[in-house]
Amino acid sequence: METKIVRLEEGNRSEESLREAGEILKQGGLVAFPTETVYGLGGDALNPDSSRKIYAAKGRPSDNPLIVHIYRTEDLYQVAREVPTQALKLAEAFWPGPLTMILPKSDLVPKETTGGLDTVAVRLPSHPAARKMIEYAGGFVAAPSANLSGRPSPTTAKYVIEDMNGRIEMILDGGEVGIGLESTIVDLTVDPPQVLRPGFITGEMLSEVLGKVENDATLFTANAGQAPRAPGMKYRHYAPKGDLAIVQGDAEAVIAFVNEKVREAKARGEKCGIIAASDTAPRYEGDVVKTIGDRRDEEVIARHLYGILREFDDENVDRIYSESFGEEAGGHGLGQAIMNRLLKAAGHQVIQVRNH
Numbered sequence: 001m002e003t004k005i006v007r008l009e010e011g012n013r014s015e016e017s018l019r020e021a022g023e024i025l026k027q028g029g030l031v032a033f034p035t036e037t038v039y040g041l042g043g044d045a046l047n048p049d050s051s052r053k054i055y056a057a058k059g060r061p062s063d064n065p066l067i068v069h070i071y072r073t074e075d076l077y078q079v080a081r082e083v084p085t086q087a088l089k090l091a092e093a094f095w096p097g098p099l100t101m102i103l104p105k106s107d108l109v110p111k112e113t114t115g116g117l118d119t120v121a122v123r124l125p126s127h128p129a130a131r132k133m134i135e136y137a138g139g140f141v142a143a144p145s146a147n148l149s150g151r152p153s154p155t156t157a158k159y160v161i162e163d164m165n166g167r168i169e170m171i172l173d174g175g176e177v178g179i180g181l182e183s184t185i186v187d188l189t190v191d192p193p194q195v196l197r198p199g200f201i202t203g204e205m206l207s208e209v210l211g212k213v214e215n216d217a218t219l220f221t222a223n224a225g226q227a228p229r230a231p232g233m234k235y236r237h238y239a240p241k242g243d244l245a246i247v248q249g250d251a252e253a254v255i256a257f258v259n260e261k262v263r264e265a266k267a268r269g270e271k272c273g274i275i276a277a278s279d280t281a282p283r284y285e286g287d288v289v290k291t292i293g294d295r296r297d298e299e300v301i302a303r304h305l306y307g308i309l310r311e312f313d314d315e316n317v318d319r320i321y322s323e324s325f326g327e328e329a330g331g332h333g334l335g336q337a338i339m340n341r342l343l344k345a346a347g348h349q350v351i352q353v354r355n356h
């Protein structure tokens, strides 16, 4: 299939493209589009065939439910069987924005969209083009991240094109996304509400509105003895091709350890990649050293993480060592989301080093 790629710009040309995208979606086609978190791969959420096509285009297991994107809060009543006061309070506080709520689903939403579940994930994105497109599409767009299954979520149109060109009808290029990590998912069908995926809207921010909020037990541990409650979180989503380990400890000890490992790997004829903060990056001897940003600037680190993981795939590194990020206090609080994604990408391989 020929994929139409359109650069979104200010003014009428974008308006036309968004209308065209809406038309494609209404007719059962697929359109990749920018949101404030990551790029989405959209299809009509109320059309079971569209959902099937989304799974096929991504190569994604069909038991992994899709998020239904809406463009106005009142449409929550269309897709959810019950809308608790808590949901309205969250909508008031954080919508439009990077928050997804799990609620009991209405009959309007086909099981194909929810991966067979009786619950539905709903999100009202803040990206203006995304919202317009959803409106033109009839109001309900199912959209997972626009990557092939197993690759990091795309943060620019370039990465969407890499994964989706030839597989879908249209790609809307809105430049680089703002946040770079997927939306926070909170499950309101349990008491207390549970965070199933950490994101820009933090647990503390949710608590201010909801009171007590718990974390899904699997967010930061490999063997919590149970499966993640968001089916998608059980897959090793963000895994780069090279074997990734997170190295934690005092900065000097981390640098010494990693440089030693790089030398050993070189002797075996292997290529190493390193993910480092700007202050320590110059001290590494790896073949490919990626500077993710200032360690204290969590927003920058979040925005760069997925792109860096993708670049390593292109550079064919055998092994990747990453410094640990997201533990510094005082930031926006994105630290948990960064750590959660990094741990998943590393398959929870964490190495603790000490000074000798």
Ligand code: TXA
Pocket (backbone or CB within 6 Å): 035, 037, 038, 039, 040, 041, 064, 065, 066, 067, 100, 102, 114, 117, 119, 120, 121, 123, 125, 143, 144, 145, 146, 181, 182, 183, 185, 196, 229, 230, 231, 232, 233
């Ligand atoms: O920021 C985002 O949320 C992006 C943009 C495009 O909006 N979308 C996104 O979708 O990240 P996706 O499909 O890549 O991730 C959705 C996650 C999966 O882990 C899925 O298992 C979970 O949400 N999920 C969806 N519906 C659910 C439900 N009813 N119950 C529990 N988890 C659900």
Ligand code: MG
Pocket (backbone or CB within 6 Å): 144, 145, 153
């Ligand atoms: Mg995804």
